[in-house]
Amino acid sequence: MNEQHVVVAIPESAPLDALGPLARTLLVTVAAADETTGDVQAAEVVVIDDDTLGLLPALGTFPRLRLVQSVTAGVDALLPDIPPGVVLCNASGGVHDGSVSEWVVTVILASLRGLPAHFAAQGRHQWPPAVEQPILAQELAGRNVCIIGYGAIGRAVEQRLAPFGMHITRVALRPRAGVCPPDEIPRLLPSTQIVVLAAPLTDATRDLVDAGFLAALPDGALVVNVSRGGLVDTEALLAELRRGRLRAALDVTRPEPLPARHPLWSAPNCIITPHVAGTTTRWRERAYRFVGDQLRRYERGEPLQNVRTSY
């Protein structure tokens, strides 16, 4: 280890080319999660991706650790393992908002258009009138959408939905012009046909979507969760789905992964994808370009981006 370098533990699978030029950084690639000795333990910076998640419980033993940089937008699961005094940053603002917002528009359209039923009919090679029941297609135009959580992802969703002619309301913990505070949610729900959950999981948002929230939505409303499963009371949602009153499109669930025997898998009018909203063929390159920017800031002692905790 060279004392002049910033030692950075980074997943071996990372697209290192995307980092760009780094002047004083010694990259130590981590191949296995249990590789917490030697140079890895000397790291000032640890980059957390799927294959370095296993480092988390050991971070308290890293004597020089200053910064934990996640490549994800949500960092709720990392918080308990961040040692006191260590800064945690997420990857947001340009890394995930495009891909995640594309997923949101995809599943809203798929749900309203009845794509699951269409794909099933295609699987049976059935052109109407062989299909027993007509597949109703609803339009986005004129629908009321409520975006809960109005950060980079919420704004990106709004930009992409706007030209469909939707009425969009916004809710965020930090209200500002055009953005409602959470206590207005009960007033908004009865006229909301599509709810998009894009808020981080915090004590303020945990179980936000409970039986009362769902009951306030009108018949046929669609609940889209691209945030964390913890925002939604799964049993309450399941009850509304089973009685055919609401629809859902979920990229995140509670429990997650969803066990094979969980009834949510086959609940009516429920689209489930396995936490892949941000995971496109391009996201990793974008994420590691962001990590490169952040490392250059760290090298130079400049303010970091997307600081989530700083004790």
Next chain:
Amino acid sequence: MNEQHVVVAIPESAPLDALGPLARTLLVTVAAADETTGDVQAAEVVVIDDDTLGLLPALGTFPRLRLVQSVTAGVDALLPDIPPGVVLCNASGGVHDGSVSEWVVTVILASLRGLPAHFAAQGRHQWPPAVEQPILAQELAGRNVCIIGYGAIGRAVEQRLAPFGMHITRVALRPRAGVCPPDEIPRLLPSTQIVVLAAPLTDATRDLVDAGFLAALPDGALVVNVSRGGLVDTEALLAELRRGRLRAALDVTRPEPLPARHPLWSAPNCIITPHVAGTTTRWRERAYRFVGDQLRRYERGEPLQNVRTSY
């Protein structure tokens, strides 16, 4: 029959309330396609919808017929039965462009995101890593789209794709600023990742998408057909799909309806819906509001909208 009235034959199933106030119009509702006697045959105007399509072969025997008004955007199938001297109008501009363009964005996103594979995995209750192969999700952002046919539908598609950050080129028979003529298609195809066919079926567009057209597209390109099956050489497309080189999303096919044994149903990376792109829960009301406007124009002797033929 009252000589002071314009006699209009209209499907019994039509939402007549949507027509609005009509001063001098006698509506004769048609319950069955073979009902071509009496007041129906005295019609000056015939409104063609699914359940009055059967009137077409008899139109030549309607002595007072002046106008055939379709509720669809495409009227290619009606043309052979329009008697000389009779005006044919389609329903375009505000009736179908919203719903059809929503379908186009839906299937583009569904194809790029791998929704068919995701729905299949959901059907097996499989959260990764139980899914054998990762489902690749591609982004719309940065893709080159070529919209062929730049009328109301083509423009509506462009409006809805623009905020995803796509590069859009336009082709139309009638070139104008920003719209390429058809002879530029060969130059555009090699850099086109998504082709949207939104042109009417005419002698100029029939078989436009043949083996040579398809061969000019790059690997992985997506062909979206929301126009007519006649624009595409089905066998040539099927060959490209089977070798895994191209993808397709088709609302129209040739033959149509697609027979149950047709290999296109189960071709890889091919989404098929049964000619429903315009058919949402709201389209009929919009269509008959347009028909009402047209009938008022006809009553008053004003210029008609969307005239497709006038001999």
